[in-house]
Amino acid sequence: MFKVGDKVVYPMHGAGVIEAIEEREILGQKRKYYLMRFPLGNMKVMLPLESEETVGLREVIDEKGVQKVFKILKEETKDDEENWTRRYRANLEKIRSGNIYEVARVVNLLTRREHDKGLSTGERKMLDNARQILISELAMVRNYEKKQVETMLEKLLA
Numbered sequence: 265m266f267k268v269g270d271k272v273v274y275p276m277h278g279a280g281v282i283e284a285i286e287e288r289e290i291l292g293q294k295r296k297y298y299l300m301r302f303p304l305g306n307m308k309v310m311l312p313l314e315s316e317e318t319v320g321l322r323e324v325i326d327e328k329g330v331q332k333v334f335k336i337l338k339e340e341t342k343d344d345e346e347n348w349t350r351r352y353r354a355n356l357e358k359i360r361s362g363n364i365y366e367v368a369r370v371v372n373l374l375t376r377r378e379h380d381k382g383l384s385t386g387e388r389k390m391l392d393n394a395r396q397i398l399i400s401e402l403a404m405v406r407n408y409e410k411k412q413v414e415t416m417l418e419k420l421l422a
Contacts, residue, residue, distance in 0.1 A: 265313065266298065271324045271404050274309065275362030276393075278302055278400030279324050285313070304400040304410060320362040324404050329364065333402065336368040337420040343373045352386060359394050364401055370394045375421045 266272055270282045280302035287296050288310070297310045298321075311319065325333070343351060355374065358366035374391040377383060383391060399413045406413070 266316070266321070266323075272300065273322050273324055273362060273364070273401055274300065274302070274311070275320045275360055276397070277307070277309065278304060278397045279404035280307075280309070280400075281404075283308075302400065304396060304403070322362060324401055325364055327405070330402060330405055333364060333368045333398070334420060336365055337372050337417065339372060341369070341372055341376060343377055348384060348387075352390065355387075355390060355394075359390070359397065364398070367394050367398050371398055371417075372421065 266282050268282055268284060271279060272282060273279050280300045282298050283301050284299040285296060286299060287294055296313045298313060298316070300309045300311065301307075302309065311321065315321075355370045358370050371391065371394045374383060374387060374394070378388070378391065395417065399410055399417065402408070402416070403410055403413045408416075
């Protein structure tokens, strides 16, 4: 169980902070909820405590994890999957997993593919979403502004 002030990652939403744990009655049912704030996008989310494992809520990575993300982003990789649909589904599953290293791989693959061959509109949106998830966690870990992390990513992926 997380506590107030913990920095967490909610898959598909990115990194945020638990601001409160409150009991609320919704649809006639009383439950305890995490009240989370996500700085990038200025979003707030309520999540029932009993759903934390189901949705994959986890702590943000540490500095060692950041270094592993940087290593993944620097790797020269090539996506051999030519079928757009299969590639899209595989990348979407990686993002949904909530695993920051898988999200970093998607950002790496799609960025390199964009430079080499270009991306479809759907893959372009996916890349933007994956980048935002990655940026939110790296900014949270390092206490950086969004722009600082974006600049760092551009250098790593160049």
